[in-house]
Amino acid sequence: MAAKVLNIEICDQTISICRTARNGKSVRVFDSFVFPTPEGCVSDGVILNPTLLANELRMQLASHGITRTKSTIFSLASSKIAAREVKLPPMKNKLIAAAIRTNSTDYFPIDLKSYHIAYYVLDTASSAKPYSRILVMAVPVSMIEGYFLLAERSGLSIKAIDSSGNSQYQALKQINLKGVTVFADVGSASSVVSFMRDGKLLLQRTFAFGADELTAHYMSLSGKTKEDYLEVLHEMDITHSEFAADKLLSLGDIQSDLERLVSGVMRSIDYFNSSQWDAAVTRVVLIGLNRHLVGLRDLIAEATGLETLYxxxxxxxxxxxNTAPDAPAFVNCIGCSIAPLDLIPKQFLPSRRITVDDDDSSVIPGVIMCGIIVVGAILLSVSSWLSYATTVDDLRDVQTEINSLQSAVQTYNQYISYQESQKSVDSLSYIAVNPNTKLVGFFEELEDKMPSSILLLSATCTNDGVSLNITVGSYTDAASVISSLREFESIAQIQISGLNRSLNEVGIERVSFSANCLYGANPYKNKINPYSEFIYSDGTPVGTTDTATNTAPSTTTDAAASSASDLQGQ
Incomplete structure (x- = not known):
């Protein structure tokens, strides 16, 4: 069994700690506990007061009998860590770091002098995919410095620093499930969804909705304060012996407070299914400290229509x-000990010390080696002097030949200049025919044809099309928007998903949905209905409205575009 190590994840509301050791292919968890983060010490993963936090950390470790283990791995959870997935051609592993450093300014268009770059390989090149998928991260050096100050004042030694995304991936890839699984880690202020299949990470997204909205509501009703945060989590945990949230929170309260969180999970699944036609999501698995939050499992299962597990x-x-108690609440802590990233800049690495042994026996071999080197140097000098005269004559001949080839050099330089010009022309030609040139025409039509009540929340643009998250005032406006989109000359196909009606903070009805628009010639302009096979001869749609999780054209598009009354009847 490997040596024991402390694994620590520091968040704004809570700090999770595990003491683990690798045991073959498994992990043994000796201790695990959570305590509230002292107020004013942490903000979005950045340590603001390392002295106060170090005092609390030492006290908590001592109260749990952890005094001898000093080696520590931190798992960073912060939106300040920039991440981007890139594709690289097949190359040796030792060349990947150099390739990423060379192109880092293209990945992150910011001043990288104050950032540390790290990466991990998501997928290696194969015959089916002739490229490697790499997740590159840029972490502020000032953030990492705060963790070193914390470790120093806590009497701990940093073994490694990992990102929470990689920690989660390393722990979850040990699970063997068929199909694509979404692992949803619901935090306090944000949540992370990881799409995995056969131990490989397909997509990982973070959105700014967590359990805080429901937690704050319950704390207000029960008269609890931030000092009672862990007690509140226990009372909202449906599996805990202290569960009492159902006495104060109604079903309507739970649905309202978790609406944005559930919508974030559903939209992430819709986005994945729209970009991964060959592998639709089959299940959702809830992980982390808030996985048993009251109402969460039922609401996600109802919204997605997928099997939802813990x-x-x-x-x-x-x-x-090894059946450690409550291990699913410490996924990031457990995972950071498996294969942490290189998130320690060079200036924080311990300096190498050179020691000298005073034993005389080590001097004699050194003297002998030195003598051999001196004799060899003399022999090389003599040999070089003897060949010097011949080399001078050869140099004269080469110089004469160079002078005779000056005209050839001028011709070669002109050839190189012409070649560079041709590369520029080819590059310009590629840009001119790039599918993203259709994006301008699409947005011009969007501005010209959309009703004034539309609210475009976000747009994700690819070479193939545009995915829009849209909010309008009513089902009638939704039908108008969808009907207008079908008249765009730049769109060949539209898929609608996530149709949802709700009331905003002032009680005004809003209708939200997602539209996935693919570039191309509009078939309706040629009097062709691409969905004719889904409509009976009398005009009645085949089937009923469903979420856009299938790879075939969704009947939701036809239903939304047919009339506002159909939308209101859903």
Missing amino acids: LDDIPDFAQFT
Whole structure:
């Protein structure tokens, strides 16, 4: 068994700690506990007061009997860590770091002098995909410095620093499930969804909705304060013996407070299904400290129509953690000890010390070696002097030949100049025919044809099309927007998903949905209905409205575009 190590994840509301050791292919968890983050010490993963936090950390470790283990791995959870997935051609692993450093300014258009660049390989090149998928991260050096100050004042030694995204991936890839699984880690202020299949990370997204909205509502009703935060989490945990949230929160309160969180999960799934036609999501697994939050599992299952499980129900993870109690709440802590990233800049690495042994026996071999080197140098000098005269004559001949080839040099330089010009022309030609040139025409039509009540929340642009998140005032406006989109000359196909009606803070009705628009010639301009096979001869749509999780054209598009009354009847 490997040596024991402390794994620590510091968040704005809570700090999670595990003491673990690798045991073959599994992990043994000796201790695990959570305590509230002292107020004013942490903001979005940045340590603001390392002295106060170090005092609290030392006290908590001592109260749990952890005094001898000093080696520590931190798992960073922060929106300040920039991440981007890139594709590189096949190359040796030792060349990947140099390739990323060379292109880092293209990945992150910011001043990288104050950032540390790290990466991990998501997928290697194969015959089906002739490229490697690499996740590159840029971490502020000032953030990392705060963790070193914390470790120094806590009497700990930093073994490694990892990102929470990689920590989560390393722990969850030990699970063997068929199909694509979404692992949803619901935090306090933000949540992370990881799409995985066969132990490979396909997509990882973070959105700014967590359990805080529901937690704050319950704290207000129960008269609890931030000092009672852990007690509040226990009372909102449906599996905990202290569960009491159902006595104060109604079903309507829970649905309202978790609406944005559930919508974030559903939109992430819709986005994945729209870009991964060959592998639709099959299940959702809830992980982390808030996985048993009251109402969360039922609302996600109802919104997505997918099987929704707890990580506690997965035997592979229990076997990997040797059935450690409450291990699913410490996924990031456990995962950071497996294969942490290189998030320690060179200036924070311990300096190498050179020691000299005073034993005389080590001097004699050194003297002998030195003598051999001196004799060899003399022989090389003599040999070089003897060949000097011949080399001078050869140099004269080469110089004469160079002078005779000056005209050839001028011709070669002109050839290189012409070649560079041709490359510029080819590059300009590629840009001119790039599919993204259709984006301008699309947005011009969007501005000209859309009703004034439309609210475009976000747009994701690819070479193939545009995915829009849209909010309008009513189902009638939604039908008008969809009908207008079908008349765009720059769109060949439209898919509608996530149609949802809700009331905003002042009680005004809003209708939200996602539209995935693919570039191309509009078939309706040629009097062709691409969905004719889904409509009976009398005009009645085949089937009923469903979410756009299938790879075939969704009947939701036809239903939304047919009339406002159909939308209101859903």
